[in-house]
Amino acid sequence: MNADDRSRRALSLFDELVDLDADLRAARLSRLREEDTALYAEIVALLEADSREGLLEKTVLSLLAAPEPSGEIPSRIGPWRITGVAGRGGMGAVYFGERDDGQFQQRAAIKLIRVGMDTPELRARFLRERQILAALEHPHIATLLDGGVTDTGAPYFAMQRVEGAPIDDWCDAKHATVRERVALFLQVCAAVQHAHQNLIVHRDLKPSNILVDAEGQAKLLDFGIARLLEAGPEMTYERPHTPEYAAPEQIAGGAITTATDVYGLGVVLYQLICGRPPREADEPLPRAVAQAPAETVRARGVASTKQLLREVRGDLSAIAHKCLQKEPARRYASVGALAQDLRAWLERRPVAARRQTRGYVVTRFIARNRFAVAAAAAVLVAIAGGVTGVLWQAEKARAAAAEAQAQLDYLRGLLEVLAPSTAEARELDRSRLIAEAARRARAELTGRPASLAGVELALAQVAHAVGDYRQAEQLADSAHALRISVYGASSLEVAETAVVAAQTKIRISPPRFEEAARLLDGAIAILRHRAPGSAELAGALQTRSTVEGEQNRLAEQEVFIREAAAICEGPACREAPCERVWRELGAIASQKRQPHEAIAHYTRAWEARKKRLGAQHASTLDLASMLAWAKAEAGDLDGGLALAEDVYRAYQDIYTQPNEKTLRGQLRLFRLARRAGQRERAMALIDDYLQHARRVFGEQHPDTVLGYSDRGSLLYNLGRFEEAAAEFARASSAYAAMDNGINAALTRSFQGEALREAGRPAEALPLQIEAVATLRRLYPDGEHVMLGRALSSLGVTESALRDHARALEHHAEAMAMQRRLHAPGLSHAANAQAFYGKALFDLGRRREGEAELRAAVEALAPLRDDVPNQYWEPVALLTLVACANGAPDCESLKALSRQAEGVALAATTQRRLREALGEE
Template sequence: MAFFASMNNDNISDFDQAAKDGDTLGRLRALFEMAVDLPASERAAWIDANVSDIEERAALLNLLAADDGNGFLDTPVGDHAARLAPDEVTQVEGLIGQQIGAFRILRLLGQGGMAAVFLGERVGKDFQQFVALKLLRRGLYSDLEQRLFLRERQVLAGLSHPHIASMIDGGVTQAGIPYLVMEYIDGVPITQYASEQQLDVHARVRLFLTVCRAVETAHRNLIVHRDIKPSNILVDGNGTVKLLDFGIAKLIEEDAEAATVGVFTPGYAAPEQVLGGIITTATDVYGLGVLLHELLLGRKPEGNPARRPSSLIDYRQNGETPNDTKSAGAASPLILRKVLRGDLDNIVLKALAAEPDRRYASAGALAEDIERFLDHRPVRAHPPSRLYRARKFIVRHRGGVVTTVALVLAIFAALGLALWQTHIARQEAARANAMRDFMFSAFEEAQPSSPRAGPPKITEVVEQAMLKARDAAASNPRVYAELQTKLGAVLRTQGNLPAARNYLQHNYDQARIALGDNDSVTLDAGFELLNANILAGDYKSAQSLTDTLRSQITVRQTSERAKLLFNSAMLANKQHDLKRALAESQEALQLSRTLDDAGFLSDTLTMAATVQINVKDYVAAGKTTEELLLADTKNFGAQHLKVASAHSGLSRIYRLSGDLAQAEEHIKAALAIDEKVLSKDDWRRANHLNALMMVQRAQRNFQGALETASETLRIDKLAYGEDQPETANDLNNVGMFNVLLGKLPAAIDALHASLMAFEKKYGAEYPKTSITRASYGAALAASGDSVNGEAELRHAIKSQENEKEPDIELQIDLQGMLARLKLDKNDPKSALAIVDSIDALIAKQAKPDPGRNANTAVWRATALLQLEQFDQAQQSLATAETQLKLAVHPDPEMQIEVPLLQAIVATKLGDNIAAKNYAAAGQNLLAAMRNPPSRLGRLVQQSNATNQP
């Protein structure tokens, strides 16, 4: 009893509060929830201690009986089988295959309180017919049970409705068991169907209306269903609704004793069913109300009285879908709340009224109100209101009302338009005057007041103009914010990034204060600042600003959202987050196509192609850039900088695809346009020179590439300064071409300066820092400082291994450099261990490049040759030769190195004829190569030495 006492102390306040509120049903439910979890042996004592009211106790016992664990669904299957058939049948499977009437039993479909239902098939006909065959379970042979079952047969035989499962046959088995043969419905519960089909609110309401009309037919035949719930309303694959199971139906003219039979499903039962009251058509209306509530919200109503459905929607939650995915169509919470509020709220609450006389009188009355809702007519559940009826009239007769109102408003509109146009004209005139006055004053300020070497630079004029705009911003903040943004863009494009960022940051901060966060002028100021931060390599500030701007943009600001996505994709590309860059660049491109802005479309096409190149989708990048070239030529003319950039992009794609002739043609076209429209110091020219340098590198014109890289470095130093990423990248290029030309001191100086710049900007472990560190290490090793060179290489490799998402391609390149270093030091065992790790990395790739496999095979063969394992070396070289043939763009150095090594191995194995053939093939290819590496020259000497008689 101590257990009961503790429960009373903890929970009896729930009973008291329910009693104070007059919530009889709520108190009864609270009692039920506590009693149902108690062991059956302890329930009686607990009820005696806590429930004194006789009627309340009877209702509670009724509920507990309905939920009793000894009910039909909880009885073992074998026990049911014994009730369903003669004594010799002890298993349900014993009925499978038996024939009842004209039907053979196929399998068990389900079990209920009065009967078991089987799938049956008609026997002896030339057509196939499946049915649901219901047999009364043994043990329900009381007069009342017999009468209810026979009544169901009579009731169903008299019902004819397309949405009520029809009765086909009925009778009594040889064992004396009554049975019904019903239409078989292969469907799912209505709530499950609505959820799976993601039906919206109106579709669910129309589905519910079908149920109401079916129940209405039963009511007109003086039948109350009494157990309306989703499992008794199935929807088949064609979307047809069927109302099932009149096994607990009762006729209205039955005697009072039968009217109180407590057969119901807790959770769907009306209060009068729970309390043992009189059952009427209003009882089914309550069940329909519960069903409608569950269809709309995905859950049954709680409390008495029930809350308005719309009040249960948490419209403040994050995201665009409700928490419960079963609710109407997974609609936005705000939209769902708006649709439910008003008529549907009132309809549901009227159907769920605790007192039967306050509900709809029948399912037909409920159906009429549902139709009124769907037709935008006033519903009877809404309190009387002239304003409400007027609003419904307007919605229903929108066309006529709009026409009438339009005629009335036309006169006012004409007058208003004239006044509005006058106002707009005055605003535009004031804006134009402000800009004119400002520009005049700005250029006046640019006049020299003291001797100077020459005319002022454009950046000097712009900086003075921006200071002037800052001082005058208070008089017209919108105009001057626009001016600051445009002038800041000029500074940015002229390469003066520090000044541009300073002015643009001040402009953005002031615009937020004066105009608000989501004003289009404020957002444009933010986008220009974001672009400057990205170009300056300040990715941390750029990411913070991106997140801020994202929170400021509203859903309807399509142009602003497209600009943000464009800048965010640019930032993600710089941060090597290619997955995000690809998604955002494609979304920005899709939005830009809906805007009438040729310049922005050009920019987004360029960004999309850049990201496609970086993810190695060269086919898509080519199509995007071809579209860009055509669009820019049409919109801006053939001699425009945007057209030059499109040519530069195509050059890059053709180079990566192996078509060096086309790559060179397009980059030369870009530089020809640059020569006409840009100064020699413009940073945009440096971008195109970089593309030329990459073509020269692929052509093995290392001297030309070094000269181009040096010119790019000169321009970027002027534009960005000494410690910016572009400058550091140029230093790395200068260093690497000096390495390829054998100018090691100059190479080491340039690479060390690049490494220091990247470390200062990004830290020692950043990917670009690792790339430069590896190049620096390789240069040190080539100059003879193999100890420090190897240390730098291993540092770079370790940095990549510690990345959250290591770049496998970069790891392979770095370890390949280390393998070469070990081979040059004649350390074949260490080299083989490194080659093994490279092979493991290649195996992780979804589509390994055969050229990579050729590289590792050559390195393995070289190590084996140093170990004098000639047979194994020959096998590795054969593998390398095969892989080179499979490669799309085979490495020309490897194509020479393989036959030269084969010549050496063949000599070691005594095959001098093969050795001479291999040596001749390798030397012929070497003779045609421009700027061959010294390594290949040493191999030629070695192969010639081994072929001496």
């Protein structure tokens, strides 16, 4: 055996012997000494070296003094075939390689270290450390696949090859928000904590050693220069590190401990937030953020430095500062403690890095709304007893703008308690509390208009949330006027108050749409100029879209919402206003009878809000309620109804009194119950809804009037036509008073239908003619699904009055319109075709009429369970016409009509089925 073969054999045996207990090892060595004394001597030298110095206890100077590696690319390193160069550095080179030794097929990144492995001591220590590093199994650590020594004595590590980008580049490319960056950074903390638990410290933590893959999973690399934390003397030599990320003790050649990695993690966190490492260990994070270039700020998903500073100041800054303390003992005691603080920050709980004053702890509790009852009670006691210290304790803020901001932030957090959004919140007389808070603000903030405006704006938003729209409007208008006087009419601050003031004017009864539009147009102009592409602009556009939608100006509504949607495909997509944009897109799709598109928009909004607020937050439930309706529209009635029931129960857990959110959820549940044939339940729900809507919204509010129309529809389905006509008449008059021409015309058409079915077609006709004329005028291009429906209904009334020619004309127009707006097989088009066929029959074109009816029924067959009324009514008409024509399948059609027994159908459909079967 030559020297090279003996060395390779010695290294192999070393791996077997090093972990044996002393007696077994001695027995093996005794046998080996008898077999091959030279091999025995080399192994003994390796084992003795294993108990002494570590491989990486050589100084950086000695490493750099090693010969420069050749520029040639090796063809193989150990069992690895080299396929390319990943990079080179002072410590050596990293290659891409593939294992093709016949045992495995693997791809790896192979680090070849520039250290001469020419002594048994260094070889042994390297192999020992390789074994322990290989035991680091963690989802966020790149696995050590192999390690060894080349024929020239250079050590190498073969690591799992990670396809990804450095964590800072990945986050910037994704425009990740600060919260998303922190959540991702926690994966890195988990990896480092796992290494520490295995007595390994990384020592060179930096963004380039943390790659993030396409699935957003972080992988920590380069444990090849890690150091074992063993018992024995502390290491006091220079070691490999990157100066910008190195802890002070590393630079000074001091002891390396887990605190060294805590410092490195702090630097990485600092860079993730502000775009660069700290220039000095004690450089405050907010200062670095304030100096950050605009592109760095935008890459964090916000439109302005001010927004980024708002997130960073306070707790997060304190966490970074604690990591970066010069003295290791003043840093976090462990990476686990750092991770615990970061999770607390994400959940808005107190963090250990901050001094735990009573005021600080209370503020954090309020911010996360976990102790809503206690906080709300404290406010009530303070107001009742004249204690000024709860809401306005921060009088110290007079001299310092930063403290004034902190006071306002505290106030906003506290006021969230007054608008309960989780089951922990307790119902209070919030309107009185808000009014008293506003009075105190005006008294105690005299001479400080900017602060007063901020407080009034916050109070306006809470008043809006609890349904006190009149008080919300007064507070928002006051805040708006104050901000104009302080900041000027074209300021961002004025744009903010304008949007809130407009939102209140949409909700008051009767709504002030013109005033809302004027305020929003001004805000949008400011934001387009001063904050283009921002979430604030998207929110203003969405609210402007709502103003148009409430007035059924659908073309104008889409112009605004599409512009907002385009903004929400950029960095603004993670902000709350975009959730409202996607919700509005869902509502528009639903109105257009595009349920699958509606589901996509609602789901996107719902998932984003769940992530931001939690699944049981009232605002998240509101979106779930909309999603439930869309599911039913798409054919999943059971799934939609179950989801709506869950939302309704959750609302009852949160609120003890009805408000805007609970009532809208209740109205959607009513509609689904009506659709599912649960008529008694539906009637109870709509009666209860209207009782509370009159109090919450007001008699003439659109949401109240919508209840009248919905109650009319239920009464119509139940065959209570006179009562239905009265409800539709009430709704139509109210809509007309609001200048909502489209809804006034639609409910007038419904009133005509009810009168016709009540046996009063002559009274119905003028109402329906007027309604159709109005809809032709108001709908863009004179076309809409609901105009088509009104034309069909008018045709039925004309047939009842024996004006078959006019009826055929209107049915033909309705069918053509619905076909242009929808595919022929969809329910509206096919239903129009069925009535067109009946009109042909009535006019004496009996066979043509029968053919049209057969085509309509065939088109509607796949929708039989989804839209039962729209299926069974054409079946009844076909049965009647075919049997009158003497069709051979008359009895088969009658048998089909009898299958409708037991199906929850409208009274009109049931009557036509009885007529078809000769039972009436």
